[in-house]
Amino acid sequence: MSLFNAVAHIPISLDIDESRMYRLLEGLGDIGITMQKSECIPSSKARQRVVSPWLFN
Incomplete structure (x- = not known):
């Protein structure tokens, strides 16, 4: 990503990965x-309850 410093009139280059950007x-x-993934949480909890029931006692 490139930015431009309007005060110093110089370009600034940044190396930022896509997810962080x-x-x-x-x-x-x-x-x-x-x-953003909240719709997946209930099914994940249900699956975890089946796979590891001792965690929910």
Whole structure:
């Protein structure tokens, strides 16, 4: 990604991976990313209950 410093009139090059760039542009932290997947959480919990029932006693 390249930015331009309007004060110093110089280009600034940044090396940011795609997932971090997405998070920065969308304003998402760890909880925000998790909430985007919230529809998957109930089925994952149900599957975990079947696979590891001793965790839920």
